[in-house]
Amino acid sequence: xxxxxxxxxxxxxxxxxxxxxxxxxxxxxxxxxxxxxxxxxxxxxxxxxxxxxxxxxxxxxxxxxxxxxxxxxxxxxxxxxxxxxxxxxxxxxxxxxxxxxxxxxxxxxxxxxxxxxxxxxxxxxxxxxxxxxxxxxxxxxxxxxxxxxxxxxxxxxxxxxxxxxxxxxxxxxxxxxxxxxxxxxxxxxxxxxxxxxxxxxxxxxxxxxxxxxxxxxxxxxxxxxxxxxxxxxxxxxxxxxxxxxxxxxxxxxxxxxxxxxxxxxxxxxxxxxxxxxxxxxxxxxxxxxxxxxxxxxxxxxxxxxxxxxxxxxx
Amino acid sequence: xxxxxxxxxxxxxxxxxxxxxxxxxxxxxxxxxxxxxxxxxxxxxxxxxxxxxxxxxxxxxxxxxxxxxxxxxxxxxxxxxxxxxxxxxxxxxxxxxxxxxxxxxxxxxxxxxxxxxxxxxxxxxxxxxxxxxxxxxxxxxxxxxxxxxxxxxxxxxxxxxxxxxxxxxxxxxxxxxxxxxxxxxxxxxxxxxxxxxxxxxxxxxxxxxxxxxxxxxxxxxxxxxxxxxxxxxxxxxxxxxxxxxxxxxxxxxxxxxxxxxxxxxxxxxxxxxxxxxxxxxxxxxxxxxxxxxxxxxxxxxxxxxxxxxxxxxxxxxxxxxxxxxxxxxxxxxxxxxxxxxxxxxxxxxxxxxxxxxxxxxxxxxxxxxxxxxxxxxxxxxxxxxxxxxxxxxxxxxxxxxxxxxxxxxxxxxxxxxxxxxxxxxxxxxxxxxxxxxxxxxxxxxxxxxxxxxxxxxxxxxxxxxxxxxxxxxxxxxxxxxxxxxxxxxxxxxxxxxxxxxxxxxxxxxxxxxxxxxxxxxxxxxxx
Numbered sequence: 001x002x003x004x005x006x007x008x009x010x011x012x013x014x015x016x017x018x019x020x021x022x023x024x025x026x027x028x029x030x031x032x033x034x035x036x037x038x039x040x041x042x043x044x045x046x047x048x049x050x051x052x053x054x055x056x057x058x059x060x061x062x063x064x065x066x067x068x069x070x071x072x073x074x075x076x077x078x079x080x081x082x083x084x085x086x087x088x089x090x091x092x093x094x095x096x097x098x099x100x101x102x103x104x105x106x107x108x109x110x111x112x113x114x115x116x117x118x119x120x121x122x123x124x125x126x127x128x129x130x131x132x133x134x135x136x137x138x139x140x141x142x143x144x145x146x147x148x149x150x151x152x153x154x155x156x157x158x159x160x161x162x163x164x165x166x167x168x169x170x171x172x173x174x175x176x177x178x179x180x181x182x183x184x185x186x187x188x189x190x191x192x193x194x195x196x197x198x199x200x201x202x203x204x205x206x207x208x209x210x211x212x213x214x215x216x217x218x219x220x221x222x223x224x225x226x227x228x229x230x231x232x233x234x235x236x237x238x239x240x241x242x243x244x245x246x247x248x249x250x251x252x253x254x255x256x257x258x259x260x261x262x263x264x265x266x267x268x269x270x271x272x273x274x275x276x277x278x279x280x281x282x283x284x285x286x287x288x289x290x291x292x293x294x295x296x297x298x299x300x301x302x303x304x305x306x307x308x309x310x311x312x313x314x
Numbered sequence: 315x316x317x318x319x320x321x322x323x324x325x326x327x328x329x330x331x332x333x334x335x336x337x338x339x340x341x342x343x344x345x346x347x348x349x350x351x352x353x354x355x356x357x358x359x360x361x362x363x364x365x366x367x368x369x370x371x372x373x374x375x376x377x378x379x380x381x382x383x384x385x386x387x388x389x390x391x392x393x394x395x396x397x398x399x400x401x402x403x404x405x406x407x408x409x410x411x412x413x414x415x416x417x418x419x420x421x422x423x424x425x426x427x428x429x430x431x432x433x434x435x436x437x438x439x440x441x442x443x444x445x446x447x448x449x450x451x452x453x454x455x456x457x458x459x460x461x462x463x464x465x466x467x468x469x470x471x472x473x474x475x476x477x478x479x480x481x482x483x484x485x486x487x488x489x490x491x492x493x494x495x496x497x498x499x500x501x502x503x504x505x506x507x508x509x510x511x512x513x514x515x516x517x518x519x520x521x522x523x524x525x526x527x528x529x530x531x532x533x534x535x536x537x538x539x540x541x542x543x544x545x546x547x548x549x550x551x552x553x554x555x556x557x558x559x560x561x562x563x564x565x566x567x568x569x570x571x572x573x574x575x576x577x578x579x580x581x582x583x584x585x586x587x588x589x590x591x592x593x594x595x596x597x598x599x600x601x602x603x604x605x606x607x608x609x610x611x612x613x614x615x616x617x618x619x620x621x622x623x624x625x626x627x628x629x630x631x632x633x634x635x636x637x638x639x640x641x642x643x644x645x646x647x648x649x650x651x652x653x654x655x656x657x658x659x660x661x662x663x664x665x666x667x668x669x670x671x672x673x674x675x676x677x678x679x680x681x682x683x684x685x686x687x688x689x690x691x692x693x694x695x696x697x698x699x700x701x702x703x704x705x706x707x708x709x710x711x712x713x714x715x716x717x718x719x720x721x722x723x724x725x726x727x728x729x730x731x732x733x734x735x736x737x738x739x740x741x742x743x744x745x746x747x748x749x750x751x752x753x754x755x756x757x758x759x760x761x762x763x764x765x766x767x768x769x770x771x772x773x774x775x776x777x778x779x780x781x782x783x784x785x786x787x788x789x790x791x792x793x794x795x796x797x798x799x800x801x802x803x804x805x806x807x808x809x810x811x812x813x814x815x816x817x818x819x820x821x822x823x824x825x826x827x828x829x830x831x832x833x834x835x836x837x838x839x840x841x
Contacts, residue, residue: 035723041730042367042445047760053443056500084368086361086501087522095522151553158561166561167554168547169524262549262558264523272358272550277723 004305008298015294019287023074024067026286030279031063037083038276057083070283079287080280082273089284092269097288099169100265103188103258106181108246110189111196116239118193119200120232123208134197141194150187150260157183167261184261188254192246199242203235210234237307244300248293346540346822350840352565355549355558359523362509364484365436365499367445369829372482374546376832377528379484379511382411382430383476387824387834390591390642390747392476395833396425396485396512406471406782413462417535419487420510420517426461432488434466441496448753449478471780473787474748481746484511514539514836524548530836540822540839556815559583565817565840568828571629572695577815586814587631590827591640594632594742596689596704596805601733601765604687607680609668611802615654617661617711618704624808627699632808637795639749640809642826645784646749648792651799661711670712678712686714687737692722700740700807729763742810744829749791750779755798766803 037057040050054060058069073080079089122134158166169180207213208231217223255267262268266285273281356370364375384395397411417425434456437444452472457465468475487510494502509517514536515528526546530539547564549555555567560580569577577583596618598605605611624632633641634653641647670678670685678685691701698719705715720728728735743754752775753759757767771794778790799806812827819841824831 035721035727038723039367039445041723041726045367045445045760046448046451049443049445049447050760052440056443056497081501081503084361084366085359085522086363086366086506087503092522099523151557154554154557158563159557162561166558166563167549168558168563259551260554262547262551262554264521264548268550269523275721275723 004302008302011298011301015291015298018294019290022290023071023283023287026283027063027067027070030277030282031066033277036277037279039083070280074287079284082281083278084272084276085278085281089280092281093266093284093288096264096266096269099263100258100267102177102181103184103263103265104254106185107187107189107192108243110185111192111246112243114189115193115196116200119197119239120204122197122201123204126205131201134201138194138197141190142198144190146187146191146254146256147260149190150184150257153183153187154260167263169264184257184263187261188257195242195246196239199239200235203238204231207231207235233307237304240300240303240307244296244303247296247300248289346837346839347841348540348839349542350540350819351543351545352541352820352835352838352840353545353547353563355555355564355567356546357548357550359548360526360546361501362506362517362520362526363501364482364486365442365444366501370546370548372829373832374526374528375482375484375511376513377515377544377835378509378513378517379486380417380513381480381483381833382413382485383480384833385477385480385747385826385830387826387831387837389644390826390830392480395480396430397479400476402476402782404782406473406780407468409466409468409475410459411464411466413464414535415462417512418533419489419512420531421487421490423487423489425485425487425512427458427464428461429485429488430464431456431458432492433484433486436486436491436499437483439496439499442499446481446483449481449483471782473779473782474746474750477746477748484513487511515544518543534836536836539836541835544835559815559817562817565820566823567815569813569815570696571627571631571813573815574629574813582818584816584818586816586823587811588814588825588827588831589640589642590744590810590812590829591642591747592742592744592812592827593635593638593640593809594700594740594807595635595638596700596738596740596807597729597764598738598804599734599736599765600767600803602687602737603683604685605737607668608801609664610670610685611805612654613661613664613668613670613711614708614713615661615802615805616657616664617707618654618805618807619656619707620654620807621656623700623703627696627703628808628810631813632810635806635808637798637806638743638751638754638804639791639795640745640747643747643749646788646791648795650792651796653799654802654805658707658711665711672712676712677714684714685712686716688716688718689738689740690718690720690725690728690736691740692725693719694722697740704738704740730760732760733765734763740807747830749787749794751775751794752779755794755803764804766801768797768801768803771797771801 040053058066070080081088082092085092118134122131125131154166157164164183165180171177213231255271257263258265258267259271269281270285273285356373358370360371360374362371362374362378364379380396382395382397383392385391386393396414396417398414400409400411402409413427413430419425434453436442437447437450438453452468452470452475454467454469457467459465490505490510491499491502514531514534516531518527518529520526525548528544530542532538549558552570555564556569556573556577558564559567560577560583574585578585598611600606620634624630624634636649636651636653639647665678670680673679689701689704691697701717705717708715725739729739753761755762755766756772756775774790774794778787778794781787781790816823820838821841822838824834
């Protein structure tokens with residue numbers, strides 16, 4: 001276990017370097033992009049005023065000075081202040097992150113809860129009508145444009161049938177939170193569910209042909225036990241990879257789904273910040289998301305150690 | 315009289331009762347009812363700070379704060395706001411504002427001239443980045459004559475000054491902000507957690523990224539609002555806004571013409587068309603030698619089928635535009651200018667006469683230069699549609715026109731470069747209800763994104779700005795409109811109506827566009 005501890009420490013050190021690299025690249029991209037902070041281009045603003053605002057925000061400094069200033073502040077725990085919202089970036093992110101975690105968490109739960117059983121069913125009943133139906137659904141799920149899908153569900157469930165609210169998030173009661181959560185979680189989860197279904201099916205199929213499965217069956221082990229203990233535990237590895245790739249989205253959110261459902265999350269924040277060139281927010285969001293991605297990858301890698309005894313880290 | 319007589323009398327009584335009931339119902343239907351919440355969508359989180367811009371910020375500020383001057387809800391003439399009335403000296407160099415008495419800030423403190431003087435200080439402070447600083451560039455100093463009288467001394471006469479003071483220039487509370495430094499005033503974080511103003515609605519609650527809830531200011535000086543609360547919901551996507559109005563979650567949304575088919579004749583909703591001070595145009599970069607040639611500009615204008623744009627893209631919800639001054643500013647507007655009715659043959663003649671002759675590939679050229687340029691446009695369906703129509707129209711008269719897609723942010727930056735970096739661009743302009751367009755047409759002005767320079771127009775613009783007498787001003791601006799139309803400085807397209815999708819229960823909306831109309835939010839009520 002000591003080796004695992006060393007492994008984790010090593011990964012965390014790597015993470016710091018990785019974060020620095022990501023921040024430099026992001027900053028360079030921001031500086032290279034045409035256009036500037038939206039506040040400078042208001043139709044009423046004079047050239048003098050624009051210059052003054054530019055100086056106040058430190059945008060007249062050379063790029064590397066601006067980056068070092070940002071870095072210095074970050075090390076001291078200050079992520080800066082948003083140009084358009086007027087609030088500290090850390091506060092803005094702290095407000096938006098829970099909403100995104102909620103939505104992404106719910107969508108991943110939905111995707112896993114439906115995807116794994118459907119994938120298993122599909123593999124076990126290969127080439128039957130069940131398999132064909134599940135395959136068709138997963139292909140549709142992967143190809144469907146999220147924007148259209150979200151609006152269609154909204155038109156049906158909110159406008160036509162008045163069953164659910166048309167977007168937004170109100171957390172006064174658990175019931176109201178859940179009601180607002182259903183549609184966007186299903187929309188976001190459908191794509192993930194499709195992916196997980198396909199991966200589970202493929203992985204299960206390859207495992208089900210292994211010798212040890214044939215051995216277990218010939219030993220007379222009950223089929224469900226064969227599936228659960230032997231097949232699933234081994235088939236789950238690639239699926240864990242896929243889930244691991246999805247986990248970082250827990251923090252980034254999906255910009256499109258959040259836009260359509262007016263969900264006050266990180267995705268919407270990132271898109272607005274990008275359009276308005278709200279540099280402190282863009283950098284702050286990138287930093288937070290990078291931290292989450294790195295941590296999630298670490299968790300997934302540690303999960304491998306648990307799931308697959310063949311995996312060892314030096 | 316017997317049975318028959320009684321029945322007749324009974325019938326008369328029933329008729330009378332019915333008539334009375336009808337009258338009562340009609341009267342009740344007209345009388346505003348108190349109570350209810352009005353929910354309006356905005357596209358982003360508002361800072362609620364009048365020193366910053368942004369349409370979503372401006373809308374919310376109209377309810378929390380007041381300005382010295384307001385615009386009449388139908389004619390947009392300047393009427394009394396926090397200033398009951400004002401006078402201007404004969405030379406136009408001194409404005410005396412008589413402030414309303416008995417007005418209170420939302421925290422109960424009294425409003426007086428010190429607040430106005432303080433606010434002017436903030437506006438004029440060079441260390442505070444203020445996006446509307448141009449509006450006070452003519453101010454020399456502010457004098458407090460007594461607790462309810464303020465005199466503003468001007469460096470030079472600015473005839474539009476009262477109108478400008480009504481353009482989102484909210485008065486700020488001195489007692490809450492005077493201790494802040496200039497850097498803090500750029501963004502007063504603590505104050506903005508619970509902003510106070512003198513406006514018809516008080517700050518109630520804010521859920522970042524989600525909504526702002528304002529509650530009625532029962533002691534508002536122009537009468538307590540009929541509504542209990544006003545909620546601004548952050549809904550960035552227009553289609554989602556439309557869905558929410560249909561679902562009853564929103565009371566109103568501003569929609570585009572292409573939404574009309576889906577929402578016409580939906581029970582419980584109605585569509586309103588409201589005039590606004592806004593015009594759409596295709597701007598041309600005069601720094602490009604092609605567009606420096608007036609004949610080219612005029613020809614392009616004649617070759618453009620504006621009516622097809624109005625009918626096909628705006629679905630009739632717009633009036634053809636003759637110039638940059640909106641007909642809403644009725645005293646200054648004139649239609650007595652050259653109008654470029656669709657006439658492609660005339661366009662071709664103009665180009666031929668000016669020496670732009672068709673080359674072997676059908677594209678016109680003159681002195682070795684081809685009539686070839688690019689329309690920059692942002693990915694909005696209406697503006698893209700305009701670009702496509704223009705491209706097609708102009709191809710027919712021998713111009714080679716390409717279309718390039720850019721983010722709006724980038725288009726703005728390119729347009730405001732000196733010299734501007736584009737060829738042609740469909741755009742729009744929303745201004746205060748005053749004809750002073752110096753910012754946009756005076757040579758060298760930063761808002762003049764077309765590199766247009768006409769010394770006669772410069773002279774008239776300066777004169778119009780300085781002339782206080784409205785009749786004289788009108789004549790000056792009529793002349794300016796004539797020259798701009800003759801010059802085809804930019805290609806004016808249309809004055810768009812604001813199209814509102816409104817819940818039928820909502821009454822009392824000001825009949826002008828909500829950018830100005832929301833200053834009268836205290837008159838809105840719900841059945």
